[in-house]
Structures are given as C-alpha cells and as structure tokens.
Amino acid sequence: MATIYQVSELAGVSLATVSRVINNTVPVREATRIKVEAAMKELGYRPNSVAQSLASNRSNSIGIVVSELGGPFYGELLSRIENEFRAAGKHVIIAAGHSNADLERDSIEFLRGRNCDALILHVEAVDDKYLTELAATGLPFVLINRMVETIEDRCITLDNDRGGYLATEYMLKLGHRDIAYISGPLWKHDAQERYNGHQSALTKFGLSENKALFYEGDFQETGGVNGFNHLRDHGYSFTALVCANDEMASGAITAAHEAGLRIPEEIAVIGFDNINFSHYTYPKLTTIDYPVAEIGQMAARWVLKRVYQRPIDDLKAVFMPKLIVRDST
Amino acid sequence: MATIYQVSELAGVSLATVSRVINNTVPVREATRIKVEAAMKELGYRPNSVAQSLASNRSNSIGIVVSELGGPFYGELLSRIENEFRAAGKHVIIAAGHSNADLERDSIEFLRGRNCDALILHVEAVDDKYLTELAATGLPFVLINRMVETIEDRCITLDNDRGGYLATEYMLKLGHRDIAYISGPLWKHDAQERYNGHQSALTKFGLSENKALFYEGDFQETGGVNGFNHLRDHGYSFTALVCANDEMASGAITAAHEAGLRIPEEIAVIGFDNINFSHYTYPKLTTIDYPVAEIGQMAARWVLKRVYQRPIDDLKAVFMPKLIVRDST
DNA sequence: TTGAAAGCGATACCAG
DNA sequence: CTGGTATCGCTTTCAA
Numbered sequence: 181m182a183t184i185y186q187v188s189e190l191a192g193v194s195l196a197t198v199s200r201v202i203n204n205t206v207p208v209r210e211a212t213r214i215k216v217e218a219a220m221k222e223l224g225y226r227p228n229s230v231a232q233s234l235a236s237n238r239s240n241s242i243g244i245v246v247s248e249l250g251g252p253f254y255g256e257l258l259s260r261i262e263n264e265f266r267a268a269g270k271h272v273i274i275a276a277g278h279s280n281a282d283l284e285r286d287s288i289e290f291l292r293g294r295n296c297d298a299l300i301l302h303v304e305a306v307d308d309k310y311l312t313e314l315a316a317t318g319l320p321f322v323l324i325n326r327m328v329e330t331i332e333d334r335c336i337t338l339d340n341d342r343g344g345y346l347a348t349e350y351m352l353k354l355g356h357r358d359i360a361y362i363s364g365p366l367w368k369h370d371a372q373e374r375y376n377g378h379q380s381a382l383t384k385f386g387l388s389e390n391k392a393l394f395y396e397g398d399f400q401e402t403g404g405v406n407g408f409n410h411l412r413d414h415g416y417s418f419t420a421l422v423c424a425n426d427e428m429a430s431g432a433i434t435a436a437h438e439a440g441l442r443i444p445e446e447i448a449v450i451g452f453d454n455i456n457f458s459h460y461t462y463p464k465l466t467t468i469d470y471p472v473a474e475i476g477q478m479a480a481r482w483v484l485k486r487v488y489q490r491p492i493d494d495l496k497a498v499f500m501p502k503l504i505v506r507d508s509t
Numbered sequence: 510m511a512t513i514y515q516v517s518e519l520a521g522v523s524l525a526t527v528s529r530v531i532n533n534t535v536p537v538r539e540a541t542r543i544k545v546e547a548a549m550k551e552l553g554y555r556p557n558s559v560a561q562s563l564a565s566n567r568s569n570s571i572g573i574v575v576s577e578l579g580g581p582f583y584g585e586l587l588s589r590i591e592n593e594f595r596a597a598g599k600h601v602i603i604a605a606g607h608s609n610a611d612l613e614r615d616s617i618e619f620l621r622g623r624n625c626d627a628l629i630l631h632v633e634a635v636d637d638k639y640l641t642e643l644a645a646t647g648l649p650f651v652l653i654n655r656m657v658e659t660i661e662d663r664c665i666t667l668d669n670d671r672g673g674y675l676a677t678e679y680m681l682k683l684g685h686r687d688i689a690y691i692s693g694p695l696w697k698h699d700a701q702e703r704y705n706g707h708q709s710a711l712t713k714f715g716l717s718e719n720k721a722l723f724y725e726g727d728f729q730e731t732g733g734v735n736g737f738n739h740l741r742d743h744g745y746s747f748t749a750l751v752c753a754n755d756e757m758a759s760g761a762i763t764a765a766h767e768a769g770l771r772i773p774e775e776i777a778v779i780g781f782d783n784i785n786f787s788h789y790t791y792p793k794l795t796t797i798d799y800p801v802a803e804i805g806q807m808a809a810r811w812v813l814k815r816v817y818q819r820p821i822d823d824l825k826a827v828f829m830p831k832l833i834v835r836d837s838t
Numbered sequence: 839t840t841g842a843a844a845g846c847g848a849t850a851c852c853a854g
Numbered sequence: 855c856t857g858g859t860a861t862c863g864c865t866t867t868c869a870a
Contacts, residue, residue, distance in 0.1 A: 183847055194857040199849060209855060230568060230624045231847030233559045234862050241602070241623075249588035250785065252581060259578035262605055271623065273570070273602055276591055294570075294600065295559045430789045437791060456579065460759045462766060462791030512863055523841045528865060538839060560863030563846050841870080847862105854857085 182223035191219035202227055233295060240270050242483055243291030243299045247279045252455040253472060254302070257324075260476035261300060268484055270297075279368075281305035292319060298483045300324065304368050322482045324475060326369050336479050336497055340370045343468045343501030344377020345384075347422045347450045350466075350503055352385045356420035356448060360393040362407035362432060364424040371399070374424045374452060392416050397428050404431025412439065419447060420509075426451035426458040426467055433461050433508065448509040452501075463507035471499050511552035520548035531556055562624060569599050571812055572620030572628045576608045581784040582801060583631070586653075589805035590629060597813055599626075608697075610634035621648060627812045629653065633697050651811045653804060655698050665807050665826055669699045672797045672830030673706020674713075676751045676779045679795075679832055681714045685749035685777060689722040691736035691761060693753040700728070703753045703781060721745050726757050733760025741768065748776060749838075755780035755787040755796055762790050762837065777838040781830075792836035800828050 184202075188195040193212060200208050201216045208216075219225075233239040242265055246254045262272050273294055277284035284303045291299055299321035303311075311323065312330045323335045351359050361378050364371030382389055392415040397403025404423060408431070411418065423429035429451030433443060441447050443463055451458055451467035458465045478499075484490040513531075517524040522541060529537050530545045537545075548554075562568040571594055575583045591601050602623055606613035613632045620628055628650035632640075640652065641659045652664045680688050690707050693700030711718055721744040726732025733752060737760070740747065752758035758780030762772060770776050772792055780787055780796040787794045807828075813819040 185847075195848085196850080196858075197856060200856085203849085205850095207855065212855080226618075226622050228563075228624065228847050229622050230559055230562045231862090232849075234557075234563050234864090235847075235849040237849090237862070239559060248584075249591055250581070250584035252579070252584070252786070255577075255579035255581070255584040258603075259605065262578055262603065266604065266619075271602055271604065271619065273600055274587075274591065275595065275600065276588065289555070290595075290600065293555050293558050295557060430786075433791075434788070434793075457581070457759075457786040457789055459763075460786055460789035462762075464763075514863075524864080525842075525866080526840060529840085532865085534865095536839070541839080557863050560846090561865075563848085564863075564865040566846070566865090839870105842868090844865105844867085846865085849861085851860085852858090854855105 181228070182220075182225040184225075184227065187216065187219045187223055187225050190223065191216045239295040239297055241294065241296050242270055242272050242480075243288075243294065243296035244272050244274045244301075245277045245284060245287045245291065245299065246274070246302045247277050247304060249274065249276050252457055253453060253470075256456065256472045257302070257476045260473045261480045264477055264480035264484070268488070268490070270484075270488070277303050277305070279304050281307075285310070288314065298322075298487045300479045300483065302326075304370075320483070320487050322479045324479055333497075334482075336475055336482065336499075338370075338470055338475065338499045338501055340373035340501070341377040341380070343452060343470070344374035344422075344424070345381045346377070346501060346503050347374075347452060347468050348378045348381035349384070350505075350509065351420040351422060351448060351450065352381060352387075354420070354448065354509060357387065358390075358393065358416060358418040359420045359422060360395070360411045360415065360418040362395045362397045362404060362411075362421065362423045362428050364397060364399040364403075364428075366396055368399075371424055378422060390416060393418055397424070399425050399427060401427045401431035401434075404428030404433075405435045406431075408432040408435035408439075421447055421449045423449065423451050426453045426455045426465060429465055429467070429508075430458075430461050433465070444507070444509050450509055454504055459506060461508065466506045466509040467504050469502040469504050471502075475499055510557070511554040513554075513556070516545065516548045516552055516554050519552065520545045568624040568626055570623065570625050571599055571601050571809075572617075572623065572625035573601050573603045573630075574606045574613060574616045574620065574628065575603070575631045576606055576633060578603065578605050581786055582782060582799075585785065585801045586631070586805040589802045590809045593806055593809035593813070597817070597819070599813075599817070606632050606634070608633050610636075614639070617643065627651075627816045629808045629812065631655075633699075649812070649816050651808045653808055662826075663811075665804055665811065665828075667699075667799055667804065667828045667830055669702035669830070670706040670709070672781060672799070673703035673751075673753070674710045675706070675830060675832050676703075676781060676797050677707045677710035678713070679834075679838065680749040680751060680777060680779065681710060681716075683749070683777065683838060686716065687719075687722065687745060687747040688749045688751060689724070689740045689744065689747040691724045691726045691733060691740075691750065691752045691757050693726060693728040693732075693757075695725055697728075700753055707751060719745060722747055726753070728754050728756060730756045730760035730763075733757030733762075734764045735760075737761040737764035737768075750776055750778045752778065752780050755782045755784045755794060758794055758796070758837075759787075759790050762794070773836070773838050779838055783833055788835060790837065795835045795838040796833050798831040798833050800831075804828055 275287035395407035604616035
C-alpha cells in the first residue's frame with residue numbers, strides 16, 4: 181500500500197502538500213493539486229486512517245452500545261445511525277451491553293479504548309452515577325431512551341410515561357374496565373415509566389389498580405406467554421391486555437389463541453414500540469409507536485453537531501409516542 | 510490520558526518494558542511487572558489502540574458488510590459475530606451494502622481504509638470478478654451465503670438449493686400438486702438457488718412447472734402481499750404456496766387472511782429462513798431453518814483461525830437447511 | 839530481562 | 855502557496 185511519502189515523491193512535492201490536497205484544508209495551486217492527484221491515482225493511494233487518527237487525535241469513529249444487536253428495535257436504530265454517519269464519512273463501532281451492568285461498562289471502556297470520538301449509548305443497567313462520572317471525563321456521548329438529570333443535555337428520550345398512558349387510555353375509551361398489564365422488568369427505566377403511565381390513566385378514569393391483573397415480564401416473547409397464562413390462572417377476568425412492548429404482546433396473542441380466545445372480541449391487546457414485525461401478528465397489533473428511526477437520527481446529529489461542529493440547528497430531546505390502531509383492539 | 514511513556518517513568522522502567530507487560534509477549538521479571546502494573550493502575554492507563562494499530566500494523570478490528578442492519582436475519586448474524594470477536598478482544602466495524610453494487614464496493618473500500626484485519630462479507634450485488642480480484646489483493650475476507658468458485662475456500666454457505674427442494678418436497682408429500690412459488694429477486698444467488706431447488710422437487714415428483722404459479726418478489730413483506738394477490742388474480746388456483754423467505758410468507762399470509770382464506774386448510778404456506786419472528790404469524794409459519802447463528806459463528810472463527818492464528822480445527826463451509834414444521838402447512 | 843532507538847503514516851505548526 | 859520537521863503513542867528489532 182502506497183504511503184503519503186511515495187505520493188509526494190512521485191508528484192515532486194512535499195509530504196505536507198500531499199496532506200493538504202487530501203484534506204483540502206488550505207488552498208493549493210491548481211497545477212499542484214492536479215499533479216498530486218495524478219500521483220495518488222497512479223499509486224492507488226488511499227490514506228491510512230489509523231495514521232490519520234493518531235496524528236490528528238480524531239478517529240472519525242463513533243461507538244455505539246445497545247443491549248442486543250439482534251431484535252427489530254435495535255436493528256432499526258443502528259441502521260439509521262449508521263446511515264447518518266456514513267453520509268458524513270464517519271463510521272460506527274458497535275458493541276452489545278446485554279442489559280448487564282458489567283457488560284455495559286465493558287463495552288463502554290472497550291469503545292473508549294478504540295478512541296471513538298463520541299459514544300451513543302442505549303444502556304439500561306449501569307447507574308446514573310457512573311454515567312455522570314463518565315460525562316465528567318470529557319468523553320462526549322449521548323444517552324438514548326433514558327433521562328439522567330445531571331446530564332440532561334445529553335439525553336434523547338421518548339416520553340414513555342405518556343406512551344403508557346396512551347395505551348391504557350385507549351382501552352379505557354373503548355369501554356374496557358378490567359385491564360391487565362404485562363410490564364417489562366421494573367428495574368428498567370422505560371418499563372417503570374410505561375407502567376407509571378398505565379397507572380395514571382387508570383387514576384384519571386377513577387379506577388384503582390387491581391394488582392391481580394399485573395405481571396412483570398421480561399420484554400421477551402416468552403414473558404408475554406407466561407404473563408398471559410399467569411393472569412388467566414391467577415387473576416380476575418379481564419377484557420383488555422396492555423403489554424409494555426410488542427414482543428410480549430405477540431407472545432400474549434399466541435397464548436390467547438392457544439386458549440381459544442378471540443382477539444379482539446374476547447380480549448383486546450395493545451403493544452408498545454411498533455417494531456417492524458408488529459403487524460405479523462394476527463390480528464395485526466395495535467400499538468404505541470416508538471419513533472426509533474427519528475431518535476437514532478437525532479442521536480447521530482447530536483454527535484455531528486457537538487463533536488464535529490456540523491451546522492445542525494434543531495436538536496430535539498424528547499420524542500412523543502403515538503397510538504397506532506390496528507386490529508387487535 | 511496517560512501514555513505509555515508516563516507509565517514507564519512512574520514505574521522507573523523503560524518504555525519497551527511497559528509495552529512488554531501490556532502484551533505479555535516476552536517474559537518480564539515478576540517484580541518489574543508488578544511495579545509496572547501498579548503504575549498503570551495509578552495513572553488509569555489504557556493503551557491507545559490507534560497507536561498500537563499503527564505500530565503493529567494490526568487494527569484488531571474486523572469489517573462486516575451486510576445488506577441491511579435492520580431485519581431479523583442480519584441482526585442475528587451480526588449479534589453472533591460480535592459476540593465471538595468480543596470474546597477474542599477484537600471488535601467489529603459494520604457497514605451496510607443495501608444490495609447495491611456501488612454501495613457494496615463503497616462499504617468494502619471504506620472498511621479497507623479503516624485497516625480492518627479482515628472482512629466478513631454478505632454481499633449480493635458485486636460480481637464474482639470483483640471479489641476474486643479483491644482476494645488477490647491479499648485482503649483476508651470470508652464470504653457468507655454465496656459461493657464463488659475461484660475463492661471457494663473463503664465461502665461459507667447454506668445449501669439453498671437443498672432448502673428450496675425441502676420446502677416444495679414437503680408440500681408435495683402432503684399431497685399438494687398445485688404449488689405456487691413466490692421467489693426472491695432472481696439476480697440474487699440465493700433466490701436463484703432456492704428456486705432451482707423448488708423446480709428440482711417438482712421434477713422429482715414428475716410434475717412440470719406451471720409458470721402461471723410463479724411470481725418474482727423482492728424478499729420483502731410487500732412482495733408477499735403483491736405476489737399472493739397477483740397469483741390469485743392471474744394464475745391457476747393453488748393449494749400450497751412456497752415462499753423464498755419468511756418476510757414474503759408473512760405478507761402472503763396477511764393477504765390470504767384478507768382474502769378470507771383459511772390457512773392451512775385452503776392454502777398451505779411455507780417460508781424460508783426461520784427468522785426470529787416467523788412464529789409471530791398466525792398460524793405459526795412452517796419454514797426452512799437457516800442456521801444464521803452458526804454461520805455467523807463460523808465466519809468469525811474462520812477469521813480467528815486464518816488471520817489471528819487461533820487454534821481452531823473444524824471450519825465447516827457448507828451448512829444444511831432443515832425443515833421446521835409448524836402450523837401453516 | 840531490559841533499554842535504546844528506529845519506525846508506522848499521517849497531521850500541523852512554523853518559516854519562507 | 856509550499857516545504858521542513860516535530861509529534862502522535864506504541865511496537866519491535868538490536869544490543870547489552
């Protein structure tokens with residue numbers, strides 16, 4: 181692989197000049213530029229990005245930590261982020277945190293070690309203190325789907341509370357009064373917030389929550405299945421089921437089918453997230469839209485603006501969920 | 510951020526020695542190692558991986574090109590690959606090729622520019638010639654889900670032909686004779702192979718293909734919807750539908766529901782890939798299993814063995830698809 | 839076992 | 855506008 185030195189030699193200019201035409205930072209005489217470009221072409225030269233990073237102290241890479249690489253939710257998120265950065269000539273390094281504090285910390289350290297210019301984090305297990313201290317180190321990063329007061333300006337969130345409210349409110353408006361709720365793990369911020377929203381809606385309608393109609397799931401499909409069965413076995417009867425995400429809703433629908441119940445006639449079901457496959461279910465799932473793509477894009481723009489000084493004006497920090505009515509309610 | 514130089518100073522040893530304890534390449538006296546480690550700890554030292562890469566001409570990063578970052582298929586693939594490398598202290602840089610030759614080439618060039626030690630490619634649009642030449646440059650890479658004879662030893666594939674055969678054979682064994690087929694874009698190797706398998710099965714059973722029962726889709730859900738409607742409008746009637754992937758099968762099922770048809774009583778449907786969400790459908794989708802996780806793992810191991818000389822014995826090149834019977838047939 | 843010193847391939851400041 | 859040169863942080867001979 182040709183080096184900048186060989187190019188400068190072939191072009192008969194100094195090494196510094198070649199660097200200039202590569203980065204076209206300062207003006208270079210047209211004739212010189214042409215000579216250099218010809219030389220680069222002839223040698224098939226491509227700058228060594230590692231050397232560039234070392235010299236400039238910029239890696240042009242952004243680290244991303246998400247819980248899982250698989251899964252429709254993260255897929256879409258990553259996809260959008262990659263797109264945005266790719267267009268800007270940056271690239272992403274991705275690591276999985278698996279919703280586990282140690283692994284999340286590991287991933288973050290790992291990425292820091294790769295000299296990422298910035299990080300985009302979707303971490304659930306590390307505590308606020310860790311993140312606050314991380315911010316104090318000067319490492320630029322954005323936090324997705326989580327609000328930490330001390331570093332509020334780095335948070336891009338969805339109003340999960342509102343989403344939870346919307347879901348249950350919709351059921352209430354349809355006339356349901358016995359509404360079961362399958363939650364995500366309550367130690368996760370978003371699960372807790374969605375649940376809060378659910379409770380608010382009940383309160384708003386003058387109802388008090390029936391604990392027998394609550395189940396704490398795991399945000400996975402099996403959680404939906406188990407939750408549904410548990411509620412049917414141990415709980416009061418209910419005509420509506422609110423699930424804290426689509427995977428669990430899908431599981432619940434499967435379980436309902438197996439129990440021979442008709443949806444939505446006998447039980448109405450609503451999910452949350454509006455993942456790509458939420459309409460694979462039958463009947464198609466009514467859900468709350470989580471604008472992942474937009475949030476991913478915004479996170480990328482935050483970095484572009486704050487770290488790379490790109491001129492971007494509107495940085496939006498809080499996104500609003502939206503009710504998507506389909507056939508399961 | 511502390512540098513190796515500061516560590517060496519604090520520890521009272523030479524810079525070279527510090528490097529040795531970091532990489533524990535050559536023996537270092539126990540006492541020395543302890544001094545150095547203490548110094549590293551005190552300074553909160555973490556090696557600068559960029560500098561390491563430049564000096565060693567090793568980036569410890571593996572580039573991956575897939576068609577889309579979203580989507581259940583690639584998600585699982587990436588997830589497994591990341592896992593495997595993470596455990597080996599390597600990391601992945603991911604780029605999307607979007608099934609487009611220019612973008613795929615771009616992605617590859619981009620990754621080469623980042624000095625990846627190796628590449629794992631799931632590319633569909635670039636031609637064999639390009640890949641062959643790429644191999645000739647000395648860049649180590651594995652090709653997933655595609656066989657290019659000239660670089661056969663770098664290919665890890667699924668026997669798509671066999672998979673297509675299995676799907677149709679199963680329908681035939683169930684007694685179906687009017688079997689419609691919704692294919693992927695035929696310019697894609699895997700789509701073509703799966704289709705070939707379908708034809709072989711028909712032939713094997715002494716049937717000739719009815720072109721009116723063929724539709725070329727796009728591997729997306731809408732392709733399944735359109736395909737189904739097209740076949741119903743323009744084709745002969747059929748009792749079974751073979752789809753070249755699960756997304757299209759899901760679309761077809763939706764369309765069938767809308768047409769008021771019962772599955773599998775009136776139309777049996779089978780998919781291909783066995784993506785995570787293939788059982789979200791109702792009835793649950795019968796399909797052909799594509800062992801993505803294993804293939805991802807194998808690709809990672811290929812790299813670990815070939816590029817990083819890790820002792821790994823069994824490198825398997827061709828994987829076999831498997832019939833997964835659920836409720837849609 | 840350890841140290842000294844020569845790179846790795848760029849960037850960027852300082853002159854000219 | 856262009857050239858010279860120090861520098862980035864670490865790896866890797868070569869000697870000692």
